[in-house]
Amino acid sequence: EVQLVQSGAEVKKPGESLKISCKGSGYSFTSYWIGWVRQMPGKGLEWMGIIYPGDSDTRYSPSFQGQVTISADKSISTAYLQWSSLKASDTAMYYCARLQYGGDYWGQGTLVTVSS
């Protein structure tokens, strides 16, 4: 069974760093692109970027280039999304998705709250 399991909710202060994870199982992790999607409170879905774990080829949406870093560790079938300095506006739910047929399997989401 294909599964993407994301790390738990986080509460952080502005300026802090954060790395959240998405662990794939039940399929060949290195053979499919993984994407990250942001959903701000009460808002729609926004693509942040994608990574191919097989060779770590990474593409960022223009709005998120330079704001976050996407990476993957294929040895443990895990993709990551990280921030070096969080802002209050980073408060959102973050989803990972396997990019077959656009996005056939999704993680359960990680809620990130940034507040002083």
Add this chain to the structure above:
Amino acid sequence: DIVMTQTPLSLSVTPGQPASISCKSSQSLLHSDGKTYLYWYLQKPGQSPQLLIYEVSSRFSGVPDRFSGSGSGTDFTLKISRVEAEDVGVYYCMQGIHLLYTFGQGTKLEIK
């Protein structure tokens, strides 16, 4: 960026009645490989998005046949032949040509 525009932004439908959502892209989604990279998702309240339709008209595994997709180039439609209570949520179209993905704004479906 390719801009995806959905209409309407909200729908209120009586159970058993049909529903239709339109999605227009700012550029053609027909790739040189012959495929058209247009997808439809449903995000039920409190849940992750779930794939309904891929490549314009192919239903994903387990998706009821009351859902259908059509269109070409820049104009696409999702139709629900007979709306059921479990269909409530927000529907998104999404394009994925050239590995640069963008979503539409979403259409909220409510039951009357």
